[in-house]
Amino acid sequence: MSGWCRALSVPVEEDLLPLSALLHRHGLPHRVIEEGGRQVLLVQGQDNAEQVSQLYERWRAGELEITLRKAPAASRPPRARFDWRTAPVMLGLIAASVGVFLLVYVFGYAQVLAALTFPHIMPRDGQPLAASIDGQYWRLVTPAFLHFGWLHIAFNCLWLWELGRRVERVIGHVNTLLLCLVIALVCNVSQFVYSGTILFGGMSGVVYGLLGFAWIAALLQPRWSAMRPMQAVLVVMLGWLLVCMVGLVEALGFGRIANAAHLAGLLSGIALGALFGLVARLGDDSRPDAQV
Template identity: 45%
Template sequence: MSAVVVLRLPLVVDLSAFIGVLRRLRVPHRVSEEGGEQVLWARNEREAEDIRHLYERYAQGEVDSAALGFEPPAHSRPGWQQQLKASPVTTGILLLCLVVGALSLLGEHLEPLHWLTFLDFRVQGDLAYFRPWASSMAAGQVWRLVTPMFIHFGILHLAMNSLWFWELGRRIEWRQGSWALLGLSLGFSAVSNVIQYLWSGPSLFGGLSGVLYGLLGHIWLYQWRAPTPLYHMPRGVLVMMLAWLGLCLSGFVSLLGFGEIANGAHVGGLLVGCATGLLGGTLARRKLG
């Protein structure tokens, strides 16, 4: 009987601890490298399904490799250079956010921003006059659907969004590839920006937060359908992000002085991210099966 594929993971993922678990439990298996991925094989479908169930438990933290007598090597976590090399899209998007932040003085200098905002605008006195969205699209300015994600207002806004994008973006780029992260980021940005426009009308908004909620929803539902260590996050992270979304929707955060919150972008990003995660996870599960 021919061998059966159990898992396919990018090379940057360290499987040594899980392989140690399999060896400790005397589970027959082998690992090979194919097309830039590491492939875990079993002898037959029954054993492959057993290993997948074990892997799901391992991804959820229910299997302790140390308790089974195996400690992964101290150098198993990839260094910064390796992480940057394996995360070109994550790094590139963050660098663009930093460049735009520097050129606009984090929103204090509005002149360079009118090329990146969802609606083109001009400032006259203390008022901003927005160009109709339809006229911008008719003029071929389709980049405005996604470029607001590079705009940030204040150092805290930029710092928090950058930290979360580095954490979530790397996971998707390592698990599904750079093109997948780029496509998801642009798609989440476009959907969240359109919904924010429909939600609030003509206004000046920006930031990665709509994309972040999309990435969060994607990882959440993908992990539910096709568990992987890269997408395993403490349950408290999801609870915190959803709680923050609820506080923003209630208006309480704005009352605390955090300014206007792009609630439409957050909700839109989360919903479309859940949809892509459900689809991607289901397809990945079928591929493993």
């Protein structure tokens, strides 16, 4: 923190946003950190520290009136707009899932199903694992595009759009695509290891991964609050995960549930959300002009 001088130390509940705006207008780079339960305002150089202290005293005495600029009101709420360009990755995943579903379960192309199921990994003694996959590495990911009923694909696509488009708008298209691929890989491998079968699929694991990612990343990085899931969404989805894991859904005759994929998706999403959030937060803290 070389070159930075302590200018102020005030209680954490005091709002320094107006003062920060004033310092920016005066061209005074500054940053605010929390130390010992108090806000500490740092500036570069002792002369600047004294100037900030004087401005603060005048502001507190009512000698300076600071008006914060308000952002112009949007003509339409952002949620009212449907612009595919804001979430092309999510639309692509949904379109691919629907396309595969139609090919396999409507038009009966069984060869598509065979090409997209998880590889039956059975390495022999001395045989490398890669050889048992036979170069078909895409099959480690593609089970996510397989769905086994209209309700299955409908609910997965709805949740994929609801959660994924928010994530994509915040972290970008490339990061979102890589995030979904990694989560799908973790989900599929986990489900295969747990169940031993290759006939499973669905975007549910990716959906739970996006839920965990958005939840934790937004908690760690306040700038990403736009993708934070609503409390009701968290309660419903985590409650459904629990209901599925205790076997109630299968007992009612709704078919087998890929619980390992769901849980692995949630946990991998939480881990990746923590990684992304902490990296972004550290990046903000390293900026010399970080604001309140």
